[in-house]
Amino acid sequence: MAIENIPEIYTNRFQEGTDLFIYDFRVTHNVVKSKVNLSMNMFSFLQVGSKYVHIADAAVAVNEHQSLLIPKGNCLWTELLNQDEVYFCKLLFFSEDRLCRFLNTYNFRQEPVSEDNSYFIIENDAYMALFLQALAKLEEPHTGFQKQLLSVKFDELLLYLIGKYGQRFIGYLFTMVSNEKSPFKTIVERHMYSNLKLEEIAFLCNMSLSTFKRHFLIEYKEPPGRWLQDKRLTRAREVLQKGDVKASDIYDDYGYSNLSNFSIAFKNKFGISPTDIG
Incomplete structure (x- = not known):
C-alpha cells in the first residue's frame, strides 16, 4: 500500500512552508488502514461517518460527535461511511512553529500532566459547531486578510479548548512541540x-x-x-x-x-x- 503524504497531496492549494491549512475531505467508499505520513499537526473535525486512527503508541476511534487532535508523524487511518452517506471530515493542519508562537504569545508554561496520550479527543458542543461554520468561510485563504483571519480563528480555538479542558489540554499541546519520539x-x-x-x-x-x-x-x-x-x-x-x-x-x-x-x-x-x- 502506498504512503500518502498529507497535507501535501491535497491539491495544489497546499504550499511548502504553510503554517495553517484547511481541507474538506470526502470519500464515497470505506478506507481501511490507509498509510499516512502527516507533515503537520492536525485537527480532524468529523462531520459524517466514523474514524479509527492507529498512532505510534495508541489507537483511537471517534464519531461525528467528536473532534480529534493528533500530532504529525506516521499513522494508519480507517474511515467508514454511515450507511450510504458520504464520509466527510474537515481538517485543520498547523505547523509546530505556529503552535510555538501561540504558546509564547500567551505565555503558557509547561507543567507536569497526569496523562500521556498520543491524541486528544474533543467533545463537540455549540461553540465547535459555530467555529466550523466560520471555518467554512476560510477554505480559500488566497489573500493576506483571509490568512490573518484564519490565524486569529486558530488562536481562538486553542484558547477555547484551554478554557474547556484546562491544564490537561495545555500539557498536550506541549507534547506536540517536543522533539522526543515514542520509544x-x-x-x-x-x-x-x-x-x-x-x-x-x-x-x-x-x-x-x-x-x-x-x-x-x-x-x-x-x-x-x-x-x-x-x-x-x-x-x-x-x-x-x-x-x-x-x-x-x-x-x-x-x-x-x-x-x-x-x-x-x-x-x-x-x-x-x-x-x-x-
Missing part, C-alpha cells in the same frame, strides 16, 4: 494485542519491515512474528476463559483472517481447540 518498545507493546500486521506496526515505528525485524530481534531476542503470536494467543485464551465471548467473536481482533487459522494456531500452542474452552 520502539512502547509502540510495539501498545499494539501487541491488536490485529495490526507486522508491516503496519513497522510503519508506525517509521521503519521498513526489514529494519523493524532486525531492531525487534535486538530488543526482544526473538522474531516479531513468533513473539506477537504468542502474546496474542495468550491474551485470546484469557478472554475466552472468562466465558463472555466465543472464538468466532474474537479471532479477527488478534490478527487472524478466519476462524480456522486461529483455531489451528491456538491448538498448536495450547493443545486444545479454542471452541473447547468454556
